[in-house]
Amino acid sequence: MDFIHSIPWFLIFASLAKTIFIIFLVVLPMVSYTVYAERRVSALIQDRVGPNRTGFPLTLLGFKKDFSPFLGGLGQPVADAVKFLLKEDFTPGHVNKPYFWLAPALAMMPALITLAAIPFGSVLDLDFLLIPLGHLFGAEWGHGPVKMIISDMNVGLLFMFAISSVSVYGIVLAGWSSNSKYPFLGGIRSTSQMISYELCMGLSAVPVLLVASSSGLSSIVNYQVAHGWLLLPFTDGSLTLREILLWIPIAIAFVTFTISMFAETNRLPFDLPESETELVAGYHTEYSSMKFALFFLGEYTAMIAGSALIVVLFFGGWHLPFIPDGSRGGFWGAIFGFVNITAFFAKVAMLLVVFIWVRWTLPRFRYDQLMKLGWLYLFEIALANIFLTAGILAFT
Amino acid sequence: MAYIVPRPKLTFAEKMYLPSIVAGMAITFKHLKRMLKGETKVVMQYPEEKWDSNMPEHYRGAPTLVKDDHGRERCVACQLCEFICPPRAITISPGEIPAENKFAKVEKYPVEFKIDMIRCIYCGMCEEVCPEQAIFLRKDYAITGTSRAEMVNDKEKLYEMGGVFDGLIHKWNPKK
Numbered sequence: 001m002d003f004i005h006s007i008p009w010f011l012i013f014a015s016l017a018k019t020i021f022i023i024f025l026v027v028l029p030m031v032s033y034t035v036y037a038e039r040r041v042s043a044l045i046q047d048r049v050g051p052n053r054t055g056f057p058l059t060l061l062g063f064k065k066d067f068s069p070f071l072g073g074l075g076q077p078v079a080d081a082v083k084f085l086l087k088e089d090f091t092p093g094h095v096n097k098p099y100f101w102l103a104p105a106l107a108m109m110p111a112l113i114t115l116a117a118i119p120f121g122s123v124l125d126l127d128f129l130l131i132p133l134g135h136l137f138g139a140e141w142g143h144g145p146v147k148m149i150i151s152d153m154n155v156g157l158l159f160m161f162a163i164s165s166v167s168v169y170g171i172v173l174a175g176w177s178s179n180s181k182y183p184f185l186g187g188i189r190s191t192s193q194m195i196s197y198e199l200c201m202g203l204s205a206v207p208v209l210l211v212a213s214s215s216g217l218s219s220i221v222n223y224q225v226a227h228g229w230l231l232l233p234f235t236d237g238s239l240t241l242r243e244i245l246l247w248i249p250i251a252i253a254f255v256t257f258t259i260s261m262f263a264e265t266n267r268l269p270f271d272l273p274e275s276e277t278e279l280v281a282g283y284h285t286e287y288s289s290m291k292f293a294l295f296f297l298g299e300y301t302a303m304i305a306g307s308a309l310i311v312v313l314f315f316g317g318w319h320l321p322f323i324p325d326g327s328r329g330g331f332w333g334a335i336f337g338f339v340n341i342t343a344f345f346a347k348v349a350m351l352l353v354v355f356i357w358v359r360w361t362l363p364r365f366r367y368d369q370l371m372k373l374g375w376l377y378l379f380e381i382a383l384a385n386i387f388l389t390a391g392i393l394a395f396t
Numbered sequence: 397m398a399y400i401v402p403r404p405k406l407t408f409a410e411k412m413y414l415p416s417i418v419a420g421m422a423i424t425f426k427h428l429k430r431m432l433k434g435e436t437k438v439v440m441q442y443p444e445e446k447w448d449s450n451m452p453e454h455y456r457g458a459p460t461l462v463k464d465d466h467g468r469e470r471c472v473a474c475q476l477c478e479f480i481c482p483p484r485a486i487t488i489s490p491g492e493i494p495a496e497n498k499f500a501k502v503e504k505y506p507v508e509f510k511i512d513m514i515r516c517i518y519c520g521m522c523e524e525v526c527p528e529q530a531i532f533l534r535k536d537y538a539i540t541g542t543s544r545a546e547m548v549n550d551k552e553k554l555y556e557m558g559g560v561f562d563g564l565i566h567k568w569n570p571k572k
Contacts, residue, residue: 041428044427044428044431044432045424045427045428045431046427047427047430047431047436047438048438049438049439049441255414357421357424357425357428358417358421360424361417361420361421361423361424362417362420
């Protein structure tokens with residue numbers, strides 16, 4: 001009995017609930033609707049209409065009318081998912097099967113794992129619900145506020161970099177095991193691109209670490225709650241000389257970090273691993289059905305994780321000016337907790353729109369331009385930026 | 397003599413590349429905004445908007461049969477259209493109008509008049525050749541069916557689509 005009592009049941013259940021909530025209720029629907037937004041926004045930018053037909057076929061369930069909400073086409077992601085699940089999963093005969101099967105999972109999983117370190121809300125205190133509910137079963141369920149982060153590591157940023165760099169294996173294995181020249185070229189390009197830009201990405205996050213003096217993502221957010229968002233330092237209502245001086249290196253870090261994030265997630269203008277005009281479809285040319293869909297979802301999940309990281313580092317995470325966090329408890333505390341979560345995902349969604357917007361504006365870089373930009377410019381700028389930040393911090 | 401094209405001298409802003417990114421994003425955002433405000437003209441949303449109001453006067457759609465203002469079917473089963481029809485889409489079975497009918501002096505009428513809409517090429521030769529102004533190409537364009545048999549328009553359907561047409565030729569009227 002002592003053993004059972006020694007297990008921190010509440011922590012296990014809370015972590016499970018958070019994981020299920022963020023992965024299945026927020027991020028995966030967000031992924032499919034990002035794909036929809038991608039198609040719709042690209043259509044609007046190119047003076048087209050885009051997918052505006054697919055509603056929800058409620059007539060199949062016995063309702064009078066099909067439900068096609070305000071914009072039309074909101075059922076498109078569901079239809080796409082059904083199509084991917086029902087399509088024939090064809091494995092070509094010339095591939096290296098174990099790696100061919102492993103690659104899609106390796107492309108999807110790292111992006112999902114990185115979400116564990118993201119603080120997607122302040123704290124949530126559901127005791128006003130849980131204590132009466134526990135009394136019904138004769139148990140004590142109250143536990144106080146719960147942090148809205150699946151795993152609160154004090155090396156959260158390093159964890160994110162470490163895990164997200166694993167996703168290159170998915171692409172490399174896909175390119176190599178396909179045993180076909182275009183996927184192979186895509187895989188090679190992706191390897192060199194991701195390795196080059198990882199350096200720059202890591203270095204451009206260092207100024208943030210210096211300013212917030214911590215690499216735990218939740219403590220970076222807490223610093224920004226106390227001192228104003230790093231990129232918009234006036235959000236705490238005051239603006240000091242130190243903040244104005246620090247804004248310069250932070251803005252440079254933001255630009256370099258965002259550019260390397262685009263390269264890291266294989267988005268245009270850096271989508272050389274899958275450049276359609278040169279490499280058919282790049283590393284996933286030989287894939288079909290759900291295995292292809294996993295690459296697709298992995299790319300968009302990485303986009304969401306990347307946007308979440310940018311929000312955490314530069315835009316104050318879940319914080320909105322004048323809205324308190326959820327630590328006060330009771331009904332209103334829970335409401336504020338949910339408002340914080342909503343604010344976080346709203347910021348992420350805005351960044352995703354910027355990702356899409358950039359994709360349909362800029363043409364693709366040439367391969368040597370990509371390497372030159374990464375190694376000769378961004379790397380040096382990020383490196384010099386660290387010294388600039390350190391100097392400002394030392395003399396103010 | 398070879399002509400050397402001078403390389404353009406780029407300013408610092410152009411070398412930086414970032415200002416042109418911002419300019420490009422402004423352009424795409426303008427397009428997005430114009431689409432959202434409905435200022436950009438886009439293609440016809442077909443099932444909701446139809447061609448009907450935008451159809452030109454000379455449009456050649458499905459061929460139909462017409463009756464005159466007395467309710468007489470104008471076709472006299474001369475079979476000229478059947479013979480001229482390039483894809484042989486028209487099949488007519490002529491018959492004699494019985495003596496007690498008030499249009500008996502017209503003598504012939506089509507017992508059956510079939511136009512196979514799978515074969516029809518909408519050339520309009522039937523309309524051109526008809527001496528009685530009995531067959532006309534109307535503006536029906538969405539002609540669909542789930543079987544071959546369904547795509548054959550019979551006489552009843554043709555008159556239903558054609559309706560009444562008071563044409564130029566009234567040569568049968570004085571003898572009525």
